Amino acid sequence: MKHDKTSGNRIWLGFIGGGILATVLGFCALDLAPLQASAPVFGVMLLLTGGMVSCLAGAVGMAGMLAWIPGMADEHAERPR
Incomplete structure (x- = not known):
């Protein structure tokens, strides 16, 4: 498991x-x-922007570049290069 690069x-x-x-x-x-309904606009906006932000974070x-998150820096330090 130490040499697993995909985990x-x-x-x-x-x-x-x-x-x-x-x-x-x-x-x-x-x-x-439908064109007249404006109620789902907020939900659609949240889905679109949230999805795009999640893709960007991934x-x-x-x-x-996100090694500053607690726990992630230790994982990168243990990996053999």
């Missing part, structure tokens, strides 16, 4: 996958909403 990226892949799912749900809700995390 550190698994959480970031989860962020990206969840972000893609939320963004797709937001676009689907946007397409299904990409930045996979790049190794």
Whole structure:
């Protein structure tokens, strides 16, 4: 398990996958909403922006720029290069 290079990226892949799912749900809700209804606009906005922010956080995390999060710095220090 020490030489498993995918376990550190698994959480970031989860962020990206969840972000893609939320963004797709937001676009689907946007397409299904009738033109007169303005109630789901806030929910659609949250799904779209939340999904995109989650994808961005996953990409930045996979790049190794989020090592300041508690617990993540220790994981990167133990990895052999």
